[in-house]
Amino acid sequence: MKKGVLLVNLGSPDSPNPKDVKKYLGEFLMDERVIDIPYAARALLVRGIILKTRPKASAAAYKKIWWEEGSPLIVISKRLQDKIKKQVDIPVALAMRYGSMTIEKGLRELVDQGVDEVLLFPLYPQFAMATTETILVKAEEIRKMHFPNLKIESVPAFYNKSDYIEVLSNSIKRHLEGKTYEHLLFSYHGVPERHIRKSDITKSHCKINGNCCVTPSKAHEFCYRHQCLEVTRLVAEKLQLQEGAYSTSFQSRLGFDPWLQPYTDRTIERLGKGGLKNMAIVTPAFVSDCLETLEEIAMEGQEIFHEMGGHEFTTIPCLNDDDDFVNLLSNWITNWNTK
Structure with missing residues (x-):
């Protein structure tokens, strides 16, 4: 063949x-x-x-x-x-x-x-x-x-493959060299909460709370939320990020149904209001830069941060080519x- x-x-x-x-x-x-x-x-x-x-x-x-x-x-x-x-x-x-x-x-x-x-x-x-x-x-x-x-x-x-995590971590580290930042935000594309429950092959595990995504389950094979949180955890571990110096959020919600939280725009707003002056943001749900990374994050996100009193807003490119x-x-x- x-x-x-x-x-x-x-x-x-x-x-x-x-x-x-x-x-x-x-x-x-x-x-x-x-x-x-x-x-x-x-x-x-x-x-x-x-x-x-x-x-x-x-x-x-x-x-x-x-x-x-x-x-x-x-x-x-x-x-x-x-x-x-x-x-x-x-x-x-x-x-x-x-x-x-x-x-x-x-x-x-x-x-x-x-x-x-x-x-x-x-x-x-x-x-x-x-x-x-x-x-x-x-x-x-x-x-x-x-x-x-x-x-x-x-x-x-391939979210948890060690060689992928190494490539992603090295890219983040490289793009942050020489940059001043106090917080690294991992922003993933959002999905409605019901998508998480529909993808639960066990039909009982996913509660979208603070426990289910860190409790071992067959459901994780198709759980987007777990896989996003796991990327953040593995990269933070690889880069030896300190607790509190990074967090996870979800962007691009549509309509009025509950979507995965916390929301990226509100997280950026909260960080700025809280006195954070320098932040970096990476979007590991995408491998190619697109409207959601180049406009929603790099432009709109930066505008929100500056309006809230922030100074340096560093957008880390996707892995691209x-x-x-x-x-x-x-x-x-x-x-x-x-x-």
Whole structure:
């Protein structure tokens, strides 16, 4: 069998034009694993309310961070793909869960090269319904419909792999060299609390309290909250961070349902109000810088901190196409290819 790899990231509008942003948001928000309510209610909410108001504001946000080459997330993902291709001996394609770079196109690219066994590689360290799970479900749907003879194997969440933690920790340390900071905030993308309970394979463990995420359980294999907290713990241990000098928060909530807390914007506000003058922030739920890191954190987060009296706000880039990260993914791919 000929093997190949499909890297999959979130996606992006084709341009920061409101029309393209609206099309992208419509696909993204109508995914039942992103807004997990009945179809009729979801359609009413998304098409009847959100898409009538949000595209213009989102387009303005995208314009702030758009690069000359295109969407930062797409450009960075392509750079990552290109570097990996130079280090491995099998075809490597790139796709997005949403937008014009579809998973179907990515699988077609590999099949056209004679590939009949694919390593599906969601570019997310932690498992979540709205990220990894929706990629796996969509890929299987496409396989059954268009590529029934194709074998697909997926990469599980790698949040706690020691080599990943080392690469992430070294990147954080490198970007903080020479910087003055009193507190390091680990900000992860938020999800509704009900997503955590829905992903609980034990149907009883996840209480979203101070105990369940640190109590051993099979539920942790698919618990986004546990996996985020574990990344923070492992990196803090690796970097020998002192208790109280770091914390975890969650960003990008939508709607009025309870989402994972504490919220990043309120945490930044609280730290500033509390007299903190210098802080750093890292976003380990993303491997590629995107709207949520470049605009929501680096711009809006910094503005909040300064308004609260803070001075230095250091944003640590995602791993992007960092050479150590490229080497890590390439090694994992090579090990899979040779097993």
